[in-house]
Amino acid sequence: MPGRHPPIRRLPTTLAFGALVLAVSAVASPAAESPAATVPVPPPLPPERPEILKTPPAPEAPPPTPPARPAELTPPASPSKETADAPAQAKPSETGKPEIPVPPPTPPGRPPELSGEAALALKVTPPDDTACRTRLKRLGVEFEPLPPIIEGQCTAPLPLKVVRLADGVALPQGATLTCRTAEALARWVTEVQVEAERSLKHGLTGLELGGSYVCRGQNHDVDAKLSEHAFANAADIMAFTFAGRASIPVKAMPDGSDEARFLSAVREKACGFFRTVLGPGSNAAHANHFHLDERERTAGHRLCE
Template identity: 60%
Template sequence: PPERPADLPSGPAPGPATVVPDDTACLRRLERLGVKAEPVAPLSDGLCGAMKPLRVTELPDGVALAPAATLTCTAAEALARWSTEVRVIGERTLGKAPQTFRIGGSYECRGQNHDPSAKLSEHAYANGIDVMGFTLDGRSPIAVGASREGTPEAAFEAAVRGRACGFFRTVLGPGSDPAHANHLHLDERERPAGHRLCQ
């Protein structure tokens, strides 16, 4: 075969885990939004990882994450902006704004739907988060997928899920497939032509 041209880089192309983003403007926006987040050490596990992850503990208006989430700045900003809409929808449909988002997972080096043979999940790049439910003062916690149809809780869940599609590139939840029956999976996976997956 012909020799490799000298001007072409050798070795594998950098993946999401090795590209170093400039998060300066994003971090300033998080600060203005009132998000509590601190930088953590770069994550690297084979093809998984993130160069500038954040440990996010609190969203705007004092909304807590339980437990804290490890996310890229882009994903953290999407979560923060969505959370302000969640609070408004909570006030309108339930008479109360959620005080805590119950988190099922953020960064984790794994394939999609926990399938080791599948392509890597956005969780593997700290670019996705699973929201299991919400807690509100003076009300029973709301678990995703557990509310009876026709109840205010079901209306709240449907509305916040719909609004998530305006902030995240991927939104999956109950009814999408069995793997997402009990949580909302939200991520910032980039697709050609800005395509979004909202199911």
């Protein structure tokens, strides 16, 4: 109809309230207004340095000096090489006169008994072998004492001449030996007798010796070290004699034969009585005999070849 207003549409209550709030805000806060500019504030000043830290520390006092070394404990200064080699000069004394240097004392002279011919005549007392000779008699060994042997460096102060061992085992050539070596020989021969009865069924009657005391070098070399023969301390066994059968020479025998077994057994037993045992196979110089001696070695070492 003409002259009438169109009907008013009503918004919901919630929407109407929100629009009202927006309108009020727009009026109260103009859009063109900008925030005010801020002035920078300087940092706070540090606190003042304490007075105790402004003054430098006082220097430490030096450590105390140790007392001087007493004169009686101060060693004399050793002279330098130039001073030692220079001739001694007189030093002025407290009186003003030069002091004459005193030469070092001369060592005492050598006693007369240790000089010249007297020194060569000195004799070392040989060890007492009385107990050893008693043991030889108990073993049935026949022997006689001999005078001391002195032949250059070859010496034997108390030699014995052994002519027979236990149970009548003869030494036709005799043997010049020390008592200790004679005792080792006698004890070994008792084992040889047992082996002869066991393996050969014949009793041992004697030993053929190639030598006992001889003044010579080892292996008859004149430039070699002295042999133990040179001290009556060794014996060379060339052969064994028996009752009722042929003698057995010391040499290489056929393997497996009675003679080979006998020689091998008695040679092994000798290593328990002598410090040195050499024979066939050791070297060419011992291819025809057993060399037995009592040579002393370091730590009791024995040579059994």
